[in-house]
Amino acid sequence: MSMEVGLPAERLTRTRPAPKPGIVHLGLGAFFRAHGAVYTEKAIAASGGDWGIIGVSLQSPGMRDRLAPQEGCYTVLELGPEGETASRVEVVTDVLVAREDPARVLEAMADPAIRIVTLTVTEKGYCHEPASGALDPAHPDIAHDLSEPLPRSAPGYLVRALELRRARGLRPFTVLSCDNLPENGRMVRGVVLDLARRIDSDLAAWIEAEARFPATMVDRIVPATKPEDIARLEEIAGWHDAAPVMCEPFSQWVIEDDFVDGARPDWGSAGAELVDDVTPYEHMKLRMLNGTHSALAYLGYLAGHETIADTMADPVLARFAGHLWTDEIIPVLTPPPGVSLAEYAAALAARYSNPGIRHRTWQIAMDGSQKLPQRLLGTVAENLAAGRSCRGLMLAIAAWMRYVGGIDERGAPIEVKDPFAAKLRALSDSAEDPAAKVAALLSLRAVFPEALAGQLQEPVTRAYEGLVQNGARAACAEVAR
Numbered sequence: 001m002s003m004e005v006g007l008p009a010e011r012l013t014r015t016r017p018a019p020k021p022g023i024v025h026l027g028l029g030a031f032f033r034a035h036g037a038v039y040t041e042k043a044i045a046a047s048g049g050d051w052g053i054i055g056v057s058l059q060s061p062g063m064r065d066r067l068a069p070q071e072g073c074y075t076v077l078e079l080g081p082e083g084e085t086a087s088r089v090e091v092v093t094d095v096l097v098a099r100e101d102p103a104r105v106l107e108a109m110a111d112p113a114i115r116i117v118t119l120t121v122t123e124k125g126y127c128h129e130p131a132s133g134a135l136d137p138a139h140p141d142i143a144h145d146l147s148e149p150l151p152r153s154a155p156g157y158l159v160r161a162l163e164l165r166r167a168r169g170l171r172p173f174t175v176l177s178c179d180n181l182p183e184n185g186r187m188v189r190g191v192v193l194d195l196a197r198r199i200d201s202d203l204a205a206w207i208e209a210e211a212r213f214p215a216t217m218v219d220r221i222v223p224a225t226k227p228e229d230i231a232r233l234e235e236i237a238g239w240h241d242a243a244p245v246m247c248e249p250f251s252q253w254v255i256e257d258d259f260v261d262g263a264r265p266d267w268g269s270a271g272a273e274l275v276d277d278v279t280p281y282e283h284m285k286l287r288m289l290n291g292t293h294s295a296l297a298y299l300g301y302l303a304g305h306e307t308i309a310d311t312m313a314d315p316v317l318a319r320f321a322g323h324l325w326t327d328e329i330i331p332v333l334t335p336p337p338g339v340s341l342a343e344y345a346a347a348l349a350a351r352y353s354n355p356g357i358r359h360r361t362w363q364i365a366m367d368g369s370q371k372l373p374q375r376l377l378g379t380v381a382e383n384l385a386a387g388r389s390c391r392g393l394m395l396a397i398a399a400w401m402r403y404v405g406g407i408d409e410r411g412a413p414i415e416v417k418d419p420f421a422a423k424l425r426a427l428s429d430s431a432e433d434p435a436a437k438v439a440a441l442l443s444l445r446a447v448f449p450e451a452l453a454g455q456l457q458e459p460v461t462r463a464y465e466g467l468v469q470n471g472a473r474a475a476c477a478e479v480a481r
């Protein structure tokens with residue numbers, strides 16, 4: 001039998017000259033490449049402007065090493081229920097690795113051509129306390145950045161680059177956080193100003209008066225790229241890409257229109273919504289999408305489901321998600337102007353069920369200590385204030401506690417990824433019975449404010465006992481009959 005030998009697939013290269021850079025992006029992961037970068041590419045195509053993006057990886061050289069041979073180009077593969085669409089993105093002009101050469105990153109950020117610094121550094125990258133949103137001065141990277149001029153943390157890069165710009169008589173850049181945090185603009189502003197004040201109060205005053213920190217709501221489901229995705233893309237698109245991103249067709253970006261000197265790409269022409277107040281959009285998205293995502297991640301994982309789509313294919317878990325939306329989240333949420341929350345929930349259910357998106361429950365379960373406050377605890381507090389019991393959300397918190405205990409329902413170890421992982425495990429292991437385990441974890445003030453912790457003790461213990469006795473699936477069935 002003869003075997004057909006195919007030609008080696010074409011390697012990605014630029015099809016047009018690179019745009020001149022106007023943005024530095026910190027945290028060049030899959031999400032930003034499938035979201036902000038795509039909007040920016042479309043905005044340049046529609047309205048022009050020097051808005052090429054210099055991407056920065058804070059830690060690992062992996063992304064630079066994959067993107068450099070393809071001149072920064074990569075493919076976005078949209079996986080829809082009806083089919084797949086591959087498109088090339090060429091807006092990234094360079095990739096720098098902060099850990100290898102921090103001075104080069106600072107110089108890039110201090111370049112007068114750079115008007116915006118965007119960030120996707122994940123929740124923990126802001127070095128803040130999750131419960132309060134304030135800078136954690138005891139964070140080792142912040143302690144380092146206070147004593148050394150070459151930073152390690154994202155806030156450190158922002159402050160030191162702004163310091164350089166001020167010393168050179170330049171205008172500051174706009175800081176645009178694209179992470180899933182409530183009032184992300186105000187939070188990053190607070191963290192930057194706090195750090196700057198500890199370094200130089202005149203610098204802090206200048207940042208406070210001149211820099212801008214607009215808030216954003218970002219949304220697109222973008223699971224981590226897996227090795228098999230690279231092979232599949234080659235089959236679908238016919239070219240080899242070492243760093244493609246896989247995502248759903250849906251995408252939304254709501255941006256507070258407040259930029260230094262009004263300088264920004266024409267993101268509106270690319271479908272972004274530029275508004276005066278992002279808060280109602282952020283609340284809706286964080287609580288309805290990310291809140292149920294985390295709930296389904298812990299409960300789905302414990303019930304043995306690998307992905308969110310698998311979890312939603314389980315009728316018990318799907319009913320539980322519907323219960324959370326209808327009975328526990330929507331009743332305490334104010335919708336953004338003109339939005340129906342019931343329709344938003346139905347759209348989320350359809351997006352979660354998209355079988356093309358293999359979004360692992362384990363991936364979403366990561367960094368729960370940094371995610372719980374804005375995703376679940378705010379909704380819980382508002383339900384309790386209104387005299388509502390919200391058993392589903394209590395169960396989600398209990399499932400997180402069970403998950404960070406590190407042993408699944410069949411006795412197998414769970415690989416818990418969280419900046420507090422060791423501490424969480426120690427707290428869980430410090431106690432024997434459910435009530436004591438719950439009390440130990442609720443004592444974590446960086447996550448649970450004292451007053452709320454007191455109110456959670458009893459209902460979360462009951463939910464935890466249910467998980468231990470009957471398992472996650474039965475516990476969900478109990479809540480959402």
Ligand code: CS2
Nearest residue numbers: 218219220221290293363364
């Ligand atoms: C997810 C988000 O990993 C997670 O925690 O909940 O990344 C989610 O997919 C996005 O926020 C969707 O916009």
